[in-house]
Amino acid sequence: MTPFIRIKMIRMKTLLFALGSLTLLPLQAQIQNPFPADTLSTINLEEVLLNGIRAKDDTPVTFTNVTQEEIAARNLGQDIPILLNFLPAVVTTSDAGGGIGYTGIRVRGSDATRVNVTINGIPYNDAESQGTFWVDLPDFSSSVAQFQLQRGVGTSTNGSGAFGASLNLQTTTHKEAFATIAASVGSFNTLKNTLQFSTGPLNEVWNFSGRLSRIISEGYIDRASADLNAYFFEGSFRAGNTLLRALAFGGHEITDQAWYGVDKTTLEKDRTFNPAGAIFDANGTAMGFYDNQVDDYTQNHFQFHWNQQLNKNWDFSVGLNYTHGYGFYEEYNDLWYQQNVSFDNDISFEYLQLPFYTLGETTITTTENVTRKWLDNDYYVANMALNYVTPGTTLNIGTLWSRYVGDHFGTLLWAQQAGDVLPRKRFYENQGIKSELSIFAKGQYQWAANWQGFLDLQLRTLQYEVDGLLAGPEPIQINDDFLFFNPKAGLTFTLNSTQKLYFSYARAHREPNRTDYENGSPKPESLNDFELGWRGRSPKIQWQANVYWMAYKDQLVLTGALDDVGAPIRQNVGNSRRIGLEIEGKVQWAAHWLWQPNIAFSRNENLDFYFQRDGQLQNLGRTNLAYSPGIVAGNAIIFAPSTRFQVALLTKYVGKQYMGNIDAESSVLEAYNISDLNAVYRWQPKGWIQSVEWSLLLNNLFNVAYVSNGSFYTYDDTWSNPNQIKTIEEAGYYPQAGFHFLTGVTIVF
DSSP, X not given: OOOSOOOOOOOOXXXXXXXXXXXXXXXXXXXXXXXXXXXXXXXXXXXXXXXXXXXXXXXXXXXXXXXXXXXXXXXXXXXXXXXXXXXXXXXXXXXXXXXXXXXXXXXXXXXXXXXXXXXXXXXXXXXXXXXXXXXXXXXXXXXXXXXXXXXSSOSOOSSSOOXXXXXXXXXXXXXXXXXXXXXXXXXXXXXXXXXXXXXXXXXXXXXXXEEEEEEEEOOSSTTOOEEEEEEEEEEEEEETTEEEEEEEEEEEEEEEOOOSOBOHHHHHHOTTOOXXXXXXXXXXXXXXXXXXXXXXXXXXXXXXXXXXXXXXXXXXXXXXXXXXXXXXXXXXXXXXXXXXXXXXXXXXXXXXXXXXXXXXXXXXXXXXXXXXXXXXXXXXXXXXXXXXXXXXXXXXXXXXXXXXXXXXXXXXXXXXXXXXXXXXXXXXXXXXXXXXXXXXXXXXXXXXXXEEEEEEEEEEEEEEEEEEEETTTEEEXXXXXXXXXXXXXXXXXXXXXXXXXXXXXXXXXEOOOXXXXXXXXXXXXXXXXXXXXXXXXOSSEEEEXXXXXXXXXXXEEEEXXXXXXXXXXXXEOSEEEEEEEEXXXXXXXXXXXXXXXXXXXXXXXEEEEEEEETTEEEEEEEEEOTTOOSEEEEEEEEEOSSSSEEEEEEEEEEOXXXXXXXXXXGGEEOOEEEEEEEEEEXXXXXXSOOEEEXXXXXXXXXXXXXXXXXXXXXXXXXXXXXXXXXXXXXXXXXXXXXXXXXXEEEEXX
16 A cells, blocks of 8 residues: 655765665555655666566456555565555465564465466575575665565466465666665564665666664564564666666574464463463472573575667577575463473483483483474575567567575573583584476467467476475485476457456466475375456546466365474375455545555365364365465554654455365364554755654554464374374464554654
């Protein structure tokens, strides 16, 4: 929703060092700006760098564009998924409850592992888990010029195939010199500071820019704090038809673990309780909590891009990337809790690979301990794109090569009883290697005045290997090869100068992720996606309406269960589908009023689901897919009585959803409806300060006690009655914060 203007930046003749920024003002990610356009321009790299993977108005796929200006008013510390919360068919989650730390996004009911994310055309999803961890790139939204969310399979892109959506991020290269400093504070002792600068063109060819950010927050949930640091630096060279860019960006996060959730009884009594790191005595009396139950991870990215315009019709781009990530989860494993509540075996000598030893007449086989589970990974990417454009024809050819090497290992920091074992003993170690080579060719051709055809062909080949020992101990050995052919085709019909109709078909395949292998023998999944849409615009109204039919084979659906580090567990199901209708619009309904509604209706079903209950395999037939609400709606109303002030009311409704696939009432997440209020005031003093802007964000304005995410699992009780197997259902919940606020000031020099 759109924001207040991003601030007009003053041109500087020379800028060797500067303070930097964030624009606090704009009002929301999806509303057209009612104020005059900003004079700060950016170098448009789409035509060369992202022409092959981004959709345009004539492309027969469903998508929404969001600019940095449109999210600036809400960009006060919360992660990218939260900033995109009001887009159609989007549901967001936050482990810590306040939108800072570990957050997630689901699109059309598909979780984040199905949302393909690229940054300047470079895949961002983790190669093994396929997830996106925005906590590793704090405040990255301050360096993004534009987001494009393609719903459904979309067009061919780089990296793993999209099964719910593709999110393409284009970082900003500024044309003007500027310097800003911004700070925001809020509930849960939240504090964000951002410094940002750009030199603008130096000698008409060089440009340097950068950003430093720090965000801290205690979180809504107990002991769910986040301490996040980030940087972004870019140098570019532009001469004639050549553009070279070198980027370095990354972040370091230390967050308390908040992925455990709470049961229903605790939810009703103490919504903020967090069991992570609990310490009990031998009688089960709580003694306190381990003070370093943390997730500590650093991720650094280095990109180089060469964009070349060959002539008026041909251009190409080359992209290189190296990403290095390293860090750990540190956990206290309590003896009483694991023997009486969780029934895990992290306290056993077998799990820790320690030799049994005798103390007097007692053989010691268990011990309380502190462990670290490490990940040290390297990711290499090279891609190339060649584009041909004429008034009636577009041709894009792209290729990508990538290699991922991830070392996984665990170290024992401390044990109450461990014999002669030295500290930092490794109790498991394995390595995952994943290589990919893909190529796509897509073309769009206008064969008549009103008709355009679209054809997109992609070939992906992958090899995934894992060898070593998992925690347990349990050997793991994977050696799988995949070859996927993903064709797409569509038609666009121009009704008139303001309206277009489109239809498309896309076939997609996707490989299992690491967690899938650790929990069974998964199959790759496939999808047929049909999209029919209508886009239009007039001077005061813009709209898009579309229907979709997504038919899956062997879909890896979320079961609701989590592994020991909070990763979702999935399983193959036979046939399943998602059918939906999505409508979004922007209406300038009066001189000072802007209205932007969207709504998504869907039916998400397993068609032949089997489940073993009470020891008997049952065919449940049609059941609801997990985490797939039937209604998701967003609404924004902006009132802007002057160019200095504006206020917006933002509302989000998410319907009832199941956390499992068996339609169990114990797995239901109830529907919720929340509203935020965003106010912005801009002041332009005389003198060396160009502008001062103040923004206020009141989240969950009506203090709704709601839950946006949870977990669900079943197990068989075989000990209560030896002659009977009883299936037990359990659920966990991630409560979200009630009323809370963020407020900030941005000063532009």
